[in-house]
Amino acid sequence: MKRYSLFYFIGQAFRGLWRNGVMSFASIAILMSCLVVIGGFTLLVYNIDVNLEDFGLQNEIIVYLNFDLEEEAIVAIGDKLDSLDHVESVTRTTKSQALQQMKQEYEVYADVTEEENPLSDSFTIIYQENEKVPELKYQIQQIEGYRKLSDKADLASTLESFKNGIMLIFIWFLAILVVVSVFIIVNTIKLSVFARRHEISVMRYVGATGWFITLPFVIEGIIIGLVSSITAYFVEWYFYSYIETMATEDMKMITIASFDSIYLYVLIGFIGLGVLTGIIGSSISLGKYLKQ
Amino acid sequence: MIDFVNVKKAYPNGTFALKGVNLHIDDGEFVFIVGHSGAGKTTLMKLLLREERPTSGKLIVGDYNLTEMSNFKVPYYRRELGVVFQDFRLFPKKTVYENVAFAMEVVGTPKKMIRRRVPAILNTVNLAEKQDSFPQEISGGEQQRVALARALANNPKIIIADEPTGNIDPKMSLEIMNLLIKINKLGKTVIVVTHEKNLVDYYKQRVVHLKDGLITEDKVGGMFQ
Ligand SMILES: Nc1ncnc2c1ncn2[C@@H]1O[C@H](COP(=O)(O)OP(=O)(O)OP(=O)(O)O)[C@@H](O)[C@H]1O
Numbered sequence A: 001m002k003r004y005s006l007f008y009f010i011g012q013a014f015r016g017l018w019r020n021g022v023m024s025f026a027s028i029a030i031l032m033s034c035l036v037v038i039g040g041f042t043l044l045v046y047n048i049d050v051n052l053e054d055f056g057l058q059n060e061i062i063v064y065l066n067f068d069l070e071e072e073a074i075v076a077i078g079d080k081l082d083s084l085d086h087v088e089s090v091t092r093t094t095k096s097q098a099l100q101q102m103k104q105e106y107e108v109y110a111d112v113t114e115e116e117n118p119l120s121d122s123f124t125i126i127y128q129e130n131e132k133v134p135e136l137k138y139q140i141q142q143i144e145g146y147r148k149l150s151d152k153a154d155l156a157s158t159l160e161s162f163k164n165g166i167m168l169i170f171i172w173f174l175a176i177l178v179v180v181s182v183f184i185i186v187n188t189i190k191l192s193v194f195a196r197r198h199e200i201s202v203m204r205y206v207g208a209t210g211w212f213i214t215l216p217f218v219i220e221g222i223i224i225g226l227v228s229s230i231t232a233y234f235v236e237w238y239f240y241s242y243i244e245t246m247a248t249e250d251m252k253m254i255t256i257a258s259f260d261s262i263y264l265y266v267l268i269g270f271i272g273l274g275v276l277t278g279i280i281g282s283s284i285s286l287g288k289y290l291k292q
Numbered sequence B: 001m002i003d004f005v006n007v008k009k010a011y012p013n014g015t016f017a018l019k020g021v022n023l024h025i026d027d028g029e030f031v032f033i034v035g036h037s038g039a040g041k042t043t044l045m046k047l048l049l050r051e052e053r054p055t056s057g058k059l060i061v062g063d064y065n066l067t068e069m070s071n072f073k074v075p076y077y078r079r080e081l082g083v084v085f086q087d088f089r090l091f092p093k094k095t096v097y098e099n100v101a102f103a104m105e106v107v108g109t110p111k112k113m114i115r116r117r118v119p120a121i122l123n124t125v126n127l128a129e130k131q132d133s134f135p136q137e138i139s140g141g142e143q144q145r146v147a148l149a150r151a152l153a154n155n156p157k158i159i160i161a162d163e164p165t166g167n168i169d170p171k172m173s174l175e176i177m178n179l180l181i182k183i184n185k186l187g188k189t190v191i192v193v194t195h196e197k198n199l200v201d202y203y204k205q206r207v208v209h210l211k212d213g214l215i216t217e218d219k220v221g222g223m224f225q
């Protein structure tokens, strides 16, 4: 940036934005709406995940053992489970741990002593693929000492496919919205270039370099991206907090990730996507000048 | 040094504007290019400016081989040229001073240098006292002198003027032409495309005649015909 201050380019960029204010405003409004929708989808998918985990539905089978097993036999079963294909991890819950949990959750267990413990040891298996569950279940059932198992694979896969459906719509939406945003930015920058065509032509005759001519317009695109993404962030924040409050007060069933825990990702994601869109849009409309 | 070797130029629509031009211009020469409308004069200028590229043949300007030059070199090449158009192409919202300074700003000339050089150039074109005027406040001839000052701003080796007097009255034209001669005497190569018979005949410089995309005559002290 030989001897040239960035301020010159930023100044030119703001002049351009100001000059075709209506188009600049329209691009910002559209890019912002796109980001809000994209953000909304992402947060929806994210929250489905959070809930899947919360319900303990995700990729989890609990294997309950016979009541009268020796410690060695239990450990042996654990090792066997661990060695099965598609098993990611195996965690043991002893019957006394199980009793403690029950005591915490249900009052009727309050007076139950260790000697009276009606529960058995169990293993919690985290597996890798939903499709392998039937095979895995069959193999578990062959193990000696197995009493019963509980898996919510069906429910999990229903939710999973719901999520995948949303993801699919989301990807299409994303593609369309990005194209729309790029399109409007391309046209905004084109107008801006058009307004300065006279200046640009003189610049080219006196030997200004391609990047010198185009940088103000790229910065214009970046500013559009930045303003859109920051506005989108606040809009998303507002809506999300609204839903968050509603969900925590009225629908205790559902867990909603708090905005505080995700705000940074939302902000960075928005800015990244917004600025990228701005750069792509302006580069497309400037192609011929970059080549000289 | 400028060398056109069998240069042909066809536009995308199929028009052959130049049909094999051979032209050699030495450093420090003054050349008039004349010819009827559509002869290919502007096309010749556009090739020199690297606004268009030859369809075939060879074009060399100083250290630059325009037929092989890559795009990123074009801006640096153009700093060796100063160009003046019939329609001046000044910025109406910039003063005379700012119009000239602009050419230096956009190639990254330091401010200090600009402040020193602009008044000197305006002096060369006899416009020192008009530096704070806006283009619409000065005459056509003066505007063209501003354009000429801008063309000189980056100290080019070659000045190219396509009908520089086309939009100004005869008395003013003479002034512009005198300036171009003066600039030539300062050591710059000057190429002037013109329709003005009187001027060409008066100055007795080298005259190159173009006709239908070919050079039909090239004579020092030539006449317009
Ligand atoms: N961009 C273009 N596309 C197609 N044909 C063109 C283009 N520019 C010029 N021509 C054609 O090329 C020929 C030469 O044009 P050019 O502009 O070089 O002539 P000229 O000598 O400058 O004429 P004038 O004296 O009228 O300015 C003409 O037949 C013109 O119609």
Ligand SMILES: [Mg+2]
Residues within 6 Å of the ligand: B041, B042, B043
């Ligand atoms: Mg012409």
